[in-house]
Amino acid sequence: MTRLIKFLIILLLFPSLISAQIERDSLLYNTRIFSKKDLNNNFDKQLNTYTFSARLRHFYQDSKFFVGLNENFNSTIIRTTDKNIKDEQYLWLFGQYDLSNLLKIGFLLNNNLYSDDRRVAINKASVLNSSLFLKIKPLEKLDITPYGGFTSNDQIGEKDKGLLYGAEAGLDKLALGEFEVSSLLKYQNEDISPRKNTFRYFNVEAQSNIDENFGNTISAYYAQQRKDFYFAADQSTTDEFGILNNIQSRLESNYFLQDRIKFLPVNSPxxxxxxxxxxxxxxxxxxxxxxxxNPSSSAFDSQIQEFRLEFASTAEYKTDELNMALRFSFAEREEKHNPRKIEGLSNIIFNERETNEFQKNNTSKLAIISFTNFFKLSSKDNLLISLFHRKLVYDTPSNINYDDRDELLSIGRIQYERFFNPFFRAFINIEGSLNKIVYIFSERSSNNNIRRILKLGSGGTFSSGNLTSTNSAEVMANYTVFDYEELNPIYRSYAFRQFVVRDSTTLKISQKFKFFTTGYIKQSEQGDFKWSSFTSKPQRFINEVYLEPKFYFDNKSFVFGIGVRYFNLSTFNVLNGTEKQKISEYKSIGPVSEVAIELTDSLSFRTYGWYEFIESDNNHREMVTFNLKLNYRL
Structure with missing residues (x-):
């Protein structure tokens, strides 16, 4: 009776202490978010894009006082005809003083900066939040944190200031009879007139273990967020209201209810x-x-409503020789779009927008069933069998939307693996898939097609004291056939075939020196195809070669690797089905290096990159690709 009264009091005082997948770290005013010490720096250069990122996390703590700092900085530079620079910075400073085990006070400072020199809708923004909080612990498992402060928000030149206030509450695994309840509540307002941002969040998870064989978890969730942002006003709006920037509000609400049961019999597979x-x-x-x-249909705002119903189940049977799993899931989804009517605007224009929005409405049903079976045939032989089937039904109620379609996808796979001895194991794998798309209406039926894919692969790994080598080969054939290619020459059936050989080998030369190489050869062919006679006429052939051999010096805390990186991509037209005519070639070769240094137990440094001499269609150029990482565990 006492537990029941305690539970009712909690629900009355905090009705949002009920939701799904609760984590204490989800609370913002929480020392756990700031209880890490490290410094990470990363610089990356690929093609014409330069990226730099840095993260600092640090804290100090004694018996009653805690202060923590989190900072992230990201910068991206893209060099094209015009240079583009985008910067992002996120700074959090948290402090807390324990007056007692039941009462704590503190502050939280948050500063976010965003800058992009492109002419986009929002290319500059900053947010500065500062707040004081009081953390109360009325029960051992319950924390309540009211807070308040000031916020300053700058967006595309518009500066707004105001009050920031709200509360957080967390309930951590409170035992109530047969249930263990966890919950989280967040409530926040930002009054930055003429804008207002709000956040409401509530979730609960009630877990019950009725006995050692059976468990039940009920979860519920609610979240609502409103964001007001500025955007440049068009000329007619500027003339009528005398504003430079308009304001748009986005309100998103999410609701979630889930029940999950687990049946795990003791001493049963x-x-x-x-x-x-x-x-x-x-x-x-x-x-x-x-x-x-100057009214138009685009003047109307919109509302989107989505509803989903999902069911999933898994049955498993596990023994030392057998691991079998059967999974099934079904989901039904409905999406509706509606315009919001504005007084004073023509009904004719509203009806036009309503028709356009109604055209986006859709419903879908998705069913998936899969089966996996792993057999341990003997101490040396394993067999894996897997089957997968998916069906999608997509419907649109609008008479002018012809996207209604059915899709079927089936995949089957068999893999056999044998351990011949402690040094060598090999496998063979066969996989096939069938994908069929059928559009219901004739307006889109020219897209109807069947795609059949077959893969056959084999490989193995040899490992001795000084040599480890993994090799594999795979052939793949893709036959895509359109139902009505005779009526529409744009859609033509085709065959795509590919052969790939991969190798990865490591040779240990001495205690500190080793040789490592990785590479592949890939050949692809594409052409017209006729399923009725199962004949094809190749039109295009691609040959791709990649090789990267490297020598390594490994002295535990210092690793240095140097080698050569080679890549070649040749494209051919196929004449008369057999004769190849080269139309382009891309060739790249150059040195590659890698350095990894453990300077101390806390400080590590790593670089990886290569310098390319590129030859493409009689054009010669040079390019650097480089990555640098510096990590310091404070």
């Missing part, structure tokens, strides 16, 4: 898991100032 889930989502867009002098 059988287990069963089932889940049922209901999800709702609403998205509303509202523009503050709308001109009716």
């Amino acid at each position: 059988f287990s069963f898991d089932a889940l049922a889930k209901v999800v709702w989502r609403d998205i509303e867009r509202n523009t503050r100032f709308v001109s009716i002098k």
